Amino acid sequence: MHLKIPRLYDSHTHFLATGEFATGLMLFDLPSAEAIRYVSLQGKTAFRGGWLVGFGWDENKWADKKLPTKQQLDDIFPNYPVYLARADGHTAWVNSQALKALGLQSESGLLSEKDHLQSFDKIPPYEKAQQRLQILAACKMFNRAGFTHIRDMSCTDSLWNLLVEMENAGELTLAIEENYTIHELNQLDRAIASILVARQQPTRLLRAKGIKFFYDGSLGSETALLSRPYNGEGNNFGKTLWSLEDAEEVLKLTWAAGLEVSVHTIGDEAAHQIVKLARKVSAQGFVGRLNLEHAQVLRSETIQMMKPLHVRCHMQPCHWLSDRKWLQQKLRGLYSYAFPWEALKNAQIPISFGCDSPIEPTSFFANKQALEESPKERIKRFTGDLSVYHAHPDATWTDSWTVIEDDRIQEVVFDGKALDLT
Numbered sequence: 356m357h358l359k360i361p362r363l364y365d366s367h368t369h370f371l372a373t374g375e376f377a378t379g380l381m382l383f384d385l386p387s388a389e390a391i392r393y394v395s396l397q398g399k400t401a402f403r404g405g406w407l408v409g410f411g412w413d414e415n416k417w418a419d420k421k422l423p424t425k426q427q428l429d430d431i432f433p434n435y436p437v438y439l440a441r442a443d444g445h446t447a448w449v450n451s452q453a454l455k456a457l458g459l460q461s462e463s464g465l466l467s468e469k470d471h472l473q474s475f476d477k478i479p480p481y482e483k484a485q486q487r488l489q490i491l492a493a494c495k496m497f498n499r500a501g502f503t504h505i506r507d508m509s510c511t512d513s514l515w516n517l518l519v520e521m522e523n524a525g526e527l528t529l530a531i532e533e534n535y536t537i538h539e540l541n542q543l544d545r546a547i548a549s550i551l552v553a554r555q556q557p558t559r560l561l562r563a564k565g566i567k568f569f570y571d572g573s574l575g576s577e578t579a580l581l582s583r584p585y586n587g588e589g590n591n592f593g594k595t596l597w598s599l600e601d602a603e604e605v606l607k608l609t610w611a612a613g614l615e616v617s618v619h620t621i622g623d624e625a626a627h628q629i630v631k632l633a634r635k636v637s638a639q640g641f642v643g644r645l646n647l648e649h650a651q652v653l654r655s656e657t658i659q660m661m662k663p664l665h666v667r668c669h670m671q672p673c674h675w676l677s678d679r680k681w682l683q684q685k686l687r688g689l690y691s692y693a694f695p696w697e698a699l700k701n702a703q704i705p706i707s708f709g710c711d712s713p714i715e716p717t718s719f720f721a722n723k724q725a726l727e728e729s730p731k732e733r734i735k736r737f738t739g740d741l742s743v744y745h746a747h748p749d750a751t752w753t754d755s756w757t758v759i760e761d762d763r764i765q766e767v768v769f770d771g772k773a774l775d776l777t
């Protein structure tokens with residue numbers, strides 16, 4: 356196979372988190388709780404303002420399968436706070452210094468769910484020099500995977516400013532679209548103001564696009580909003596994280612500011628409600644771009660309703676590889692609507708493919724594999740040209756291409772220059 360793809364594009368990423376994972380303390384291979392004593396911190400950005408931060412341990416991989424304890428960390432790290440998140444992201448293993456700094460009591464040294472998430476936000480941020488290293492590492496990771504263009508869903512003011520600095524210094528090897536994520540309506544004004552300021556700056560490799568919010572959850576945790584109950588029985592249909600009234604405000608105000616709205620919608624009912632809402636808001640004279648993130652389950656009527664809107668669906672076939680083992684069981688009667696890339700293509704709704712890094716590794720080949728294997732499990736075969744659907748649609752945005760030979764990235768040219776991929 357020989358492919359030359361222009362502007363190879365990963366259309367849904369969490370850019371800085373990808374860099375944090377690439378340079379941070381990763382504990383996926385930790386063989387026991389005690390082995391934390393021997394992990395190397397060299398060359399890592401493991402410290403955040405004096406806190407040792409790590410991610411990825413899982414006691415199920417340890418011989419004793421026992422949860423770790425605060426005492427184990429206190430023996431090894433008595434002098435500074437230590438905060439180690441479990442692989443599932445729902446629990447943290449911390450020492451006494453961390454508990455003291457957080458103002459929390461815990462006999463076990465394990466913080467879960469809300470305690471964990473709120474505590475994690477209180478850890479001091481990375482220093483600018485560390486963020487620079489993370490950005491460089493993330494650029495390298497995307498470039499090695501062949502990508503020259505990405506769309507980031509997790510921008511902040513500090514990330515934007517740093518990216519502008521790095522572009523001016525000639526250090527960026529990616530063209531990046533940026534979106535700000537909000538979790539509540541009261542964050543909207545500030546986020547819109549940030550993007551409008553970002554748009555004033557003359558950048559060539561950076562484009563500030565708009566606002567993102569999560570309308571529902573995920574299929575794996577059975578929180579994505581479906582029109583039928585999970586597993587074909589009971590009364591769990593998933594849930595929404597926003598009221599439709601608040602979502603309506605986001606659409607109106609963001610579009611009125613001339614920016615794009617991106618909505619995380621995984622379940623068919625979540626996507627249907629957002630598309631219906633976009634139609635209502637458009638009928639009132641507000642017009643703008645709507646991006647549906649993931650769009651893993653879409654009913655035919657929803658796809659038809661997208662036609663008069665300016666919609667693009669951002670899909671990650673690689674998620675199918677991870678979900679395939681339980682997908683039919685969870686969706687039952689809705690399975691025929693799952694991963695509807697072919698139905699969208701036939702309805703001429705624009706689609707872009709991506710990988711959702713660092714949730715999944717950034718990989719053109721994983722998406723290609725998913726598109727090849729999924730028809731064996733009753734997902735309609737995608738008949739589009741992957742080189743087109745994985746390319747950034749703006750042909751004027753840098754002179755960039757990627758050469759793929761026998762399932763290997765052979766050459767990446769970004770902005771007219773061949774990149775060193777070693």
Ligand SMILES: [Zn+2]
Pocket residue numbers: 367368369508711
């Ligand atoms: Zn994502």
